[in-house]
Amino acid sequence: MHIVVCIKQVPDSAQIRVHPVTNTIMRQGVPTIINPYDLFALEEALRLRDRLGGEVTVLTMGPPSAEDSLRKALVFGANRAVLLTDRFFAGSDTLATTFALATAITKISETYGKPDIVFTGKQTIDGDTAQVGPGIAKRLGLLQLTYVSKVGDYDAANGTIDVERRSEGGTQMLRSKMPVLITMLEGTNEIRRGTMADTLRAARAEVVKWNAKDAGVEDLSKCGLKGSPTIVKRVFAPGPRAEKAAFVEAGEGNPADALIDEIFKRQPTLEAEMTALARGF
Amino acid sequence: MSEPNKAPAPAAAGRAATKKELPEHFKAYKHVWVYVEVERGQVHPVSWELMGAGRTLANKLGVDLAAVVLGPEGEPLRAAVAESFCYGADLAYVVASDVLTDYRNESYTAAMTDLVNTYKPEILLLGATTLGRDLAGAVATTLLTGLTADCTELDVDADGSLAATRPTFGGSLLCTIYTLNYRPQMATCRPRVMSMPERVEKLVGKVIEHPLGIVEDDIVTKVLSFLPDRDSAKSNLAYADVVVAGGMGLGSPENFQLVRQLAQTLGAEYGCSRPLVQKGWVTSDRQIGQTGKTIRPKLYIAAGISGAIQHRVGVEGADLIVAINTDKNAPIFDFAHVGLVTDAIRLLPALTEAFAKRLSAHSSDKLAS
Ligand SMILES: Cc1cc2nc3c(=O)[nH]c(=O)nc-3n(C[C@H](O)[C@H](O)[C@H](O)COP(=O)(O)OP(=O)(O)OC[C@H]3O[C@@H](n4cnc5c(N)ncnc54)[C@H](O)[C@@H]3O)c2cc1C
Ligand SMILES: Nc1ncnc2c1ncn2[C@@H]1O[C@H](COP(=O)(O)O)[C@@H](O)[C@H]1O
Numbered sequence: 001m002h003i004v005v006c007i008k009q010v011p012d013s014a015q016i017r018v019h020p021v022t023n024t025i026m027r028q029g030v031p032t033i034i035n036p037y038d039l040f041a042l043e044e045a046l047r048l049r050d051r052l053g054g055e056v057t058v059l060t061m062g063p064p065s066a067e068d069s070l071r072k073a074l075v076f077g078a079n080r081a082v083l084l085t086d087r088f089f090a091g092s093d094t095l096a097t098t099f100a101l102a103t104a105i106t107k108i109s110e111t112y113g114k115p116d117i118v119f120t121g122k123q124t125i126d127g128d129t130a131q132v133g134p135g136i137a138k139r140l141g142l143l144q145l146t147y148v149s150k151v152g153d154y155d156a157a158n159g160t161i162d163v164e165r166r167s168e169g170g171t172q173m174l175r176s177k178m179p180v181l182i183t184m185l186e187g188t189n190e191i192r193r194g195t196m197a198d199t200l201r202a203a204r205a206e207v208v209k210w211n212a213k214d215a216g217v218e219d220l221s222k223c224g225l226k227g228s229p230t231i232v233k234r235v236f237a238p239g240p241r242a243e244k245a246a247f248v249e250a251g252e253g254n255p256a257d258a259l260i261d262e263i264f265k266r267q268p269t270l271e272a273e274m275t276a277l278a279r280g281f
Numbered sequence: 282m283s284e285p286n287k288a289p290a291p292a293a294a295g296r297a298a299t300k301k302e303l304p305e306h307f308k309a310y311k312h313v314w315v316y317v318e319v320e321r322g323q324v325h326p327v328s329w330e331l332m333g334a335g336r337t338l339a340n341k342l343g344v345d346l347a348a349v350v351l352g353p354e355g356e357p358l359r360a361a362v363a364e365s366f367c368y369g370a371d372l373a374y375v376v377a378s379d380v381l382t383d384y385r386n387e388s389y390t391a392a393m394t395d396l397v398n399t400y401k402p403e404i405l406l407l408g409a410t411t412l413g414r415d416l417a418g419a420v421a422t423t424l425l426t427g428l429t430a431d432c433t434e435l436d437v438d439a440d441g442s443l444a445a446t447r448p449t450f451g452g453s454l455l456c457t458i459y460t461l462n463y464r465p466q467m468a469t470c471r472p473r474v475m476s477m478p479e480r481v482e483k484l485v486g487k488v489i490e491h492p493l494g495i496v497e498d499d500i501v502t503k504v505l506s507f508l509p510d511r512d513s514a515k516s517n518l519a520y521a522d523v524v525v526a527g528g529m530g531l532g533s534p535e536n537f538q539l540v541r542q543l544a545q546t547l548g549a550e551y552g553c554s555r556p557l558v559q560k561g562w563v564t565s566d567r568q569i570g571q572t573g574k575t576i577r578p579k580l581y582i583a584a585g586i587s588g589a590i591q592h593r594v595g596v597e598g599a600d601l602i603v604a605i606n607t608d609k610n611a612p613i614f615d616f617a618h619v620g621l622v623t624d625a626i627r628l629l630p631a632l633t634e635a636f637a638k639r640l641s642a643h644s645s646d647k648l649a650s
Pocket of ligand 2: 122
């Protein structure tokens with residue numbers, strides 16, 4: 001079985017600061033990490049490979065420094081890493097990103113064998129759209145299984161795979177046919193620790209680097225800013241509310257009572273409604 | 282949805298000059314559509330929230346607002362169509378087929394893209410639910426158009442373009458995104474981000490029936506079974522009238538019980554900030570904020586929560602935000618309406634008791650009268 005996992009290197013947004021005057025991101029010194037959601041996809045892929053045999057190829061599109069994330073994926077046990085990097089890809093929105101990644105997956109397919117499953121994370125913490133997975137699926141004509149919480153039985157004879165998929169009010173049990181694209185739900189597994197052997201292998205391993213041409217991109221107008229139908233016109237910081245909170249001072253009294261008074265004073269209808277709620281009406 | 286690396290202000294300024302140059306074949310695209318999400322007979326309320334937002338856009342543009350309803354023929358489907366008119370739709374496009382009984386990407390994408398290609402809307406809005414996100418991504422890629430995900434604000438510009446605003450960089454900034462030269466302009470919004478419009482009884486509206494172009498045999502993915510959530514509260518948090526939440530200030534999972542107790546006394550739902558989920562104190566379906574649920578209760582009580590921007594975006598729609606925090610400079614006081622600077626671990630039990638007294642006194646009044 002050949003499995004491709006798409007991972008993205010993202011700024012550790014817990015550490016992102018916004019410049020108070022210019023409203024721009026202060027990137028200096030912000031460490032990068034593998035998008036946390038992608039680790040669930042990677043681990044699931046590794047487990048499937050361990051169970052069924054085969055290979056895991058990790059793929060990322062990003063600046064040359066995204067090689068770090070790929071090396072980390074190799075430490076976790078991925079067999080091969082491909083970095084798609086070219087200035088033509090800069091400024092890609094979802095549609096342009098899926099064009100580049102889908103083209104690269106086609107190239108991977110020709111070079112290293114046809115993937116049975118392509119995994120992505122549920123979403124990124126910087127782009128945060130959850131749309132790149134579905135986009136890749138459509139472009140490659142793969143069946144799309146999003147928000148998968150469990151990958152179950154694989155029937156080699158019929159080429160089917162069973163998955164559990166999170167839907168709005170419950171869980172769908174689905175049977176689909178390979179090749180499929182799966183976006184993995186968070187919290188479904190825990191990324192393994194790399195073994196010593198994998199760490200040593202990863203340090204020496206070669207990361208395959210492709211530019212647009214290497215990856216087989218013929219139409220550059222579908223890449224980067226040019227290939228992006230969406231345009232960011234304005235970036236701004238959320239405005240503060242007009243006034244700060246009114247602080248409740250209890251004085252000598254009971255602060256709990258003072259707080260409740262303040263709540264009901266501000267929302268007079270709430271008292272009756274809450275009485276009904278509290279009584280389970 | 283745009284990659285953040287094109288977001289910073291200087292780069293954006295250059296592009297701001299970009300003008301709309303709509304290709305000839307897109308000029309026929311007109312009207313605003315809202316996808317009405319019906320799953321297992323139930324309409325997701327986010328559809329009506331979007332209908333409210335869609336109405337405003339349609340009025341500004343002077344065009345029609347249409348509902349798109351997909352599903353198996355039957356009473357629930359027809360009820361959803363009728364409800365669409367009550368929430369403001371001028372007309373409804375309906376694809377009724379047994380193939381659409383369970384949500385599957387293949388059949389729903391086929392239905393939606395076919396409708397778009399036939400009737401050509403300029404704007405298409407969907408809920409950012411698991412279903413809506415699954416569908417929107419596939420439809421946008423199939424149509425090769427732009428999609429702005431998880432918008433917090435929708436507007437139209439002087440030239441009639443959709444201005445879709447969404448958080449970026451983990452919520453630290455907002456950006457406004459345009460799909461100038463492609464149609465339809467697609468956007469999703471999370472449940473509870475837009476306010477619920479008023480429902481007005483309305484009996485008629487134009488219904489346009491459209492056939493589904495594919496049959497069951499064309500669809501590879503089969504639904505083996507469906508397991509509904511046992512904990513119905515999972516889906517209720519977003520729609521609760523009163524929500525009590527706790528954060529790291531509570532210090533321990535035991536103290537989080539105080540939040541549960543207050544919620545129980547109030548008949549409210551409880552929630553938490555993200556670190557509590559990461560620590561495994563509370564399950565992830567209780568997380569409130571950018572990567573959790575968006576809530577719009579009448580009353581939100583936050584205990585020991587600092588009010589980071591990612592939390593703030595999930596609660597800003599609440600009518601009344603009450604914050605309890607030991608630090609009077611905590612950011613939560615910048616957007617809470619009422620604040621109390623005190624130890625939540627001590628206040629919560631007192632608050633539970635005082636509320637219990639107050640509310641039970643009331644209900645016995647009522648029972649007596
Ligand atoms: C990509 C991304 C997405 C995120 N998404 C979310 C999200 O969806 N939801 C979310 O909540 N967070 C989210 N976060 C995390 C967010 O940035 C904050 O780290 C988090 O909200 C902080 O949680 P907290 O307020 O509970 O904890 P802290 O920031 O540690 O704050 C604890 C607060 O409790 C107060 N306190 C301490 N002791 C007491 C006491 N005894 N009584 C009363 N107050 C006390 C302190 O003064 C402090 O203000 C996200 C972060 C990132 C990077
Ligand atoms: N530049 C990229 N390189 C590789 N994979 C990506 C990239 N961007 C997004 N993805 C994948 O697509 C998923 C969804 O991303 P997003 O639509 O940005 O939320 C991520 O979890 C990744 O698996």
